[in-house]
Amino acid sequence: MITWIIISIFTLITGMIIIINIKNRNSRIKKEQKEDIMKFLYKKSKENQKVNFESLQLFSKIKTNKLTKILEEMLKERKIKYDEDNIKLTLDGEKEAKEIIQKHRRIEKYLFEETSIDFEEIHDVAEKQEHNEEIKINTKNTYECIDPHGDIITGQETSSYPLLKIIKDIKNIEQIYKITHIEDEPKEIYKKIVCLDLSPFDYIKIKNISSNSITLLTDKGKIIELDYITAGNIFVNKEENEEITKMFEEIEKNITRITTLNELKLKEKGKIIALSFYIRGEERRRLMELGFIKGSLIEPIYNNMLGKDPRVYKIKNTMIALREEQARKIYVIRLN
Amino acid sequence: MNFQEILEKVEKYRIQYNNTLKDKIIEGMHQQIDEILQDTIEYKQSNDILTKIENYIDYFITSRIGGIFVLISLLSLILWITITGANYISEFLSNIFASIEVFLRNSSNLLRIPPTISSFLIDGIYKSLSMVVSVMLPPMAIFFPLFTFLEDLGLLPRIALNMDKLFKMVGAHGNQALTMMVGFGCNAAGVISTRIIKSPKERLIAIITNNFMPCNGRWPLLIMISTLFLAPLISESLNPFLGSLIAALALVASVIIGLFFTLIVSLGISKSLKSIPSFYILEIPPYRKPNLLRIIYTSIIDRTVFVLMRAIYMAIPAGAFVWFLNYFNLSTPIINFLTPFGKMFGLDGVIILSYIIALPANELVIPSLLMLYTNAKNFIDIEEFKSIYQILSTYGNWDWKIALSVMLFSILHNPCTTTILTIYKETKSIKWTAIATLLPLSIAFTVLFILNNLILKHL
Amino acid sequence: MDCQNCKIIKNIKNFTKIDYTIALVGNPNVGKSTLFNFLTGMNVKVGNWPGKTVTKIEGFFEFKVNQEKFVFKIIDLPGVYSIFSFTPEEEITRNFLFLGSYNIAIIILDATNLEKSLVLAFQVFEVTNKVILALNLVDEAKRKGIIIDVEKLQEKLKVPIIPIIAQTGYNVDNLIYKALSIIKGEIKVNPNKYTPPPELEKIIQDIQKEITEYYPEIKNHPFLRWIILRILEGDKIIIEMIKNKNLKTVEEKIKNKPILPIL
16 A cells, blocks of 8 residues: 555656656757758758758658748748748858857867767767757857867868879879868768778878779878778878978888787887877877877786786886777887 | 967967977977986896886786786785774774763763663664774774775786776776775775776766675675575584685675676666766886885775764764664554565565664664664664574564575665765765665665565575 | 984974975875875875865974974875876866965975976976975885986986985985975075977967067066967966966866766
8 A cells, every 4th residue: 555655656756757858858859950950051052052841851850740840930030041942041040050060060179189088979979069058168269270070160161172082093193192171971981980090180192093992001100991982081182291201201111010009019119109199188198298209119018817908018117008999099110 | 469369370380280289299398308317317227136026926917817816815815804803893892882881871870860861862872873983993994904005005006907808898997996995895985986087977987886895884794694594505503614604705795796786887877878988097006115104094094084984973863763763662663664665675674674774874784673673772782693693583584585685685775875975075966976876776676676576486 | 415403393283373385296106195194294184175076185294493493384286197287186286386375396206207207397397486306216216226317417407306215204304404495595496497399489489479469467477488388288277367368267267168077
């Protein structure tokens, strides 16, 4: 009897909490949908493409009657206008869309610099958090303007072209390029690029172009074979600096000895040549303070009880344990 | 030029240097230091034996067999020293408290204080206070210095290194192993020690799961029940050697059960929360000669006294509460009210009520169990295991099934109020404090429900 | 310059006023707490830094020179590798060294690992001139075959260095004696500052020009160059302070930081 009373009170309270949550959730989802629509319209207008109801629905995957309702509301708020069948942003709407995109980039920047969120997840988290009103990132005071994809948060876009373009011209072999931007959608390809440790500001040298792939050498001594789809997501600029050319000559000379830290055997000495772009924020700072900088000598000295991960390295007279995925992002040259 | 333009200029430089401006600053610093050190420091080949021994020890600890050996032998050694040593001090303290009690009774008689008030002060407040101090202080006063000794020696980072893979698999931080070891002494201290984990999510995991390590407030119960009810299952006669062996094994088993649930809950939390994982850079310090003064200072001031004071604050109201309950004969209706609920999980009303009374400190469970079964007016001392066995089996109808349920409940149930308070102080969030309290409790009830209704019923 | 009639009195209880304040700075595991405990004995105050879950430890001791007596307050700052304020510990240390009130900062160097200690020391030199270096673990370094030319190092860093062994308390009285003479101004300390690579120096000069134009009062700030370096690194707190032309608003700025704790 008493048990039943307790259970029924409990259910009642839970039910009420759920109802309140659902109500809040609905209004939040609506706002997110509106903002996504504005972003979509802004992107399409930059690409000079027209958007009508059908293409919008295809993008947003909202049911017809719901979408009509949302669009009506947006029309009332004067954020969009109809141009015959096409839907366009008003000036107000465009301004807001720009702000959302800037906020997105700035959140990405923040996540990249100050947290250790998985790199592949940064875009998704930013996509969600850009709608969060509690996060107020002042759009006027920019401290740092480059986002993790190499984009400039405010101001003009840089002129660069996809790696794919140069494939057509066979003369480009042995030419050096600098990566300026990496597209973060679709996610699978982006993940692949991150996994290959290609990043903005990297220099690459084209080694070979075949009918379905392109081989290149990075400035960290890695030889990478890219398929055409992946290459289409990497944007580059020609680089004609003598220093860089010399650097590549040096790398090519030592190519067999260059490896990543996790590949070193126990008691095998190495010299650090670079840290990956994807070691960032506090982690990068801490590693550099501990002496993980270009030119430092390093030696793996102990494994652990359960295996090779994490491993203890000796650097500058200190013993530091690193996990394998970190060691993979540190490039070393073997010393004989 | 306004400020915005200056920042834009900085930004241009940053792009010009391929975003490596920050790296350049610290690289420059290292270069300068290298230059300074070049002709001021000299490294000689040293044939120092100590250094060689240290290297061999490190090699041994990080090897598979050596690592496991060191881990298990250290754990059992610390447990053994703590259990054995605590008994003596505990006895010594309760003797002192008993003589003070006699003195208090005499003086209250002399001063003609009304018996109700003197009973409230002495039987209610003073007894619960002395009980908590004499039971809680000795294990802490032994365990924490031992632990700090290992910490000072530089051994703990090596153990954390060895355990990291397990925690990495469930998305937690390797240092959680260290906080669990502290939690083994006291969960509240364990929660404070999670400060060594920097990222909020991993720290939260460590805070919430710390409770699954049985703190030494729970050891007496686990040892007692396993000796009284589980040991006879193996052997009828209770010779002392076998008894202590069973006690040790029961504690180790509890640690393993606790570790198992720690890993599962860690996995659950890390999967359900998307947050900021931290990086793993663990410095392995060189071995150092432990400093006795520092050991005593850190373990006594920083940990023992800190935790004990909070426990004392909690024990006073609890003592008063039990006294009222018994004085006005309120315990029977409450027990009757709770019994059907307890029966669902293989427990009974008395056990549930004792755990409610023991919210302030887990040490209060045994005395309140005995007191409620015998309906005594105050906490009684644990005299002899035999009589406790009689009390529990005759008044409470305990068998090994109930004993097993109580043990599991003891390992998995909610943290004590001291720990809850600490969790709130550390997280500053009511939500996470509530989760840290209710999650273990609901896990405990779920496990017991499944165990009793699906398994034990058919045995 | 050994001090013959010096004496450290720990565990002091009754004192009316604190003469000087010492801040202890150092990496983790260099014997910072050992030195702290050696100086203060058991008379310590343990609390939290305001608004942070970082333990704050303070202690007191008395120092006797000839007939004079001085009461010192000693603050054990959290062990850090740098003061670039990523973690709460670093932020506390940085803010205290930059804006806190103390008479001298003792930086503890690890003789067995001088490089790592000096990275922190150089950063501290950037924010304060009130420093003295204590070279700890000299016995262990000797054992490991590391020979340090203290005189030469002292010359190069332009900061007094006192070799000590915190474990046994060897030479600690000399350290305090030296610190006392720096506090009294008998010894002037002007640490050798960080000299960035030439290409970086150019950028620093340029930005420094712009900043002094924007905020002229900062021109004579002793640590202007450090502020410029921080701006180059994108330190939001310093940038905010310069933007508001106010170097005191340290506490407020933390709120401007977007915080995404648990998503």
